[in-house]
Amino acid sequence: MNLRELVSALNDFASPALAESWDNVGLLVEPSPPHTVNTLFLTNDLTEEVMGEAVQKKADLILSYHPPIFTPLKRVTWKTWKERLVVRALENRIGIYSPHTAYDAIPHGVNNWLTKGLGACTSVPLHPSTAPSSPAEGTHRVEFCADAEHLDAVLSKIKDIPEISCLTTLPARAEGEEQTRVSLNCSQKALLEVVALLSQNSLLYHKTEILLLQKPLLPHTGMGRLCTLSEPVSLSDIIERIKGHLQLPHVRVAVGAGRTLESPVKKAALCAGSGSSVLKGTEADLYLTGEMSHHDVLDAVANGISVILCEHSNTERGFLSELRDALAIHLQDKINIVVSEKDRDPLQVA
Numbered sequence: 001m002n003l004r005e006l007v008s009a010l011n012d013f014a015s016p017a018l019a020e021s022w023d024n025v026g027l028l029v030e031p032s033p034p035h036t037v038n039t040l041f042l043t044n045d046l047t048e049e050v051m052g053e054a055v056q057k058k059a060d061l062i063l064s065y066h067p068p069i070f071t072p073l074k075r076v077t078w079k080t081w082k083e084r085l086v087v088r089a090l091e092n093r094i095g096i097y098s099p100h101t102a103y104d105a106i107p108h109g110v111n112n113w114l115t116k117g118l119g120a121c122t123s124v125p126l127h128p129s130t131a132p133s134s135p136a137e138g139t140h141r142v143e144f145c146a147d148a149e150h151l152d153a154v155l156s157k158i159k160d161i162p163e164i165s166c167l168t169t170l171p172a173r174a175e176g177e178e179q180t181r182v183s184l185n186c187s188q189k190a191l192l193e194v195v196a197l198l199s200q201n202s203l204l205y206h207k208t209e210i211l212l213l214q215k216p217l218l219p220h221t222g223m224g225r226l227c228t229l230s231e232p233v234s235l236s237d238i239i240e241r242i243k244g245h246l247q248l249p250h251v252r253v254a255v256g257a258g259r260t261l262e263s264p265v266k267k268a269a270l271c272a273g274s275g276s277s278v279l280k281g282t283e284a285d286l287y288l289t290g291e292m293s294h295h296d297v298l299d300a301v302a303n304g305i306s307v308i309l310c311e312h313s314n315t316e317r318g319f320l321s322e323l324r325d326a327l328a329i330h331l332q333d334k335i336n337i338v339v340s341e342k343d344r345d346p347l348q349v350a
Contacts, residue, residue, distance in 0.1 A: 011026070029094075035093065039336045040336070055094070061095040121227040126282060139186070140210055141186075141211040142211075161190050161193045164190055226284065229267070233264065275287070311345050
């Protein structure tokens with residue numbers, strides 16, 4: 001596939017607009033066009049060892065879940081390892097694409113895969129995503145009635161206000177009089193000017209309605225998951241299930257205050273990677289994530305919530321095999337898709 005065609009297909013699989021605002025997603029390194037992709041190489045982290053593997057396997061595009069370029073690069077030299085990744089990618093005509101938190105949000109993404117380690121359960125996003133775009137422009141809708149005496153003067157002044165859209169007028173009857181119903185969309189900034197203008201005329205102001213325009217929530221899409229197990233299971237059983245799903249010999253566990261390893265778990269909140277900010281304040285029997293700060297763990301435990309920590313990338317990497325199969329279907333088997341064998345968590349128990 002042509003690189004641009006492939007990137008478009010990857011964006012259709014998980015829209016970059018679903019990623020967190022602080023994230024750096026999409027095509028990060030692009031070889032000079034035209035660039036044909038025969039082999040797509042999947043990895044959780046793009047290290048120098050993984051880059052060497054990608055070169056050896058003749059990858060044309062690397063899909064790295066974590067973006068290897070996050071903070072801006074001021075130069076591209078051989079001095080630092082992230083600069084060397086860019087140099088080697090361009091020298092070997094390999095593109096780099098990163099989805100990161102877009103894959104966290106989608107219904108068929110990383111967090112959904114992580115829920116499978118709990119056993120049979122239903123889940124909803126902890127922080128639902130809104131539609132990236134909406135037919136309505138602006139943040140607010142303002143509607144008011146005006147008589148013929150005031151209409152032209154008010155409309156003339158409103159049209160001079162920036163960030164006004166969808167201005168319409170319709171005949172209306174209010175309080176037994178023929179009037180005109182005015183409707184407009186505006187930004188937060190423009191709203192202040194519209195309200196200030198209408199407040200100069202008490203009759204107009206008292207007939208004004210202001211509606212907040214909100215983008216619709218996307219079903220089953222968003223950050224984190226709150227999972228309700230079909231049947232309560234002991235914490236010790238959940239630990240074994242998680243270890244089996246992630247293929248880990250051990251995990252770190254903090255038992256909630258007043259709980260034991262035999263206490264039942266009915267509701268579990270989870271977030272792949274670093275989950276403190278996503279999980280914080282959620283009522284559940286268990287928090288499951290890769291890493292949390294010491295003080296966030298203490299807060300959870302004090303509130304009777306047990307915590308399972310598996311290390312950051314261990315809660316993500318296993319998704320790559322499922323991703324390979326899903327992308328093969330999405331891309332209609334047009335390219336070869338391989339999963340890195342060198343990619344691994346940097347931490348180990350010594």
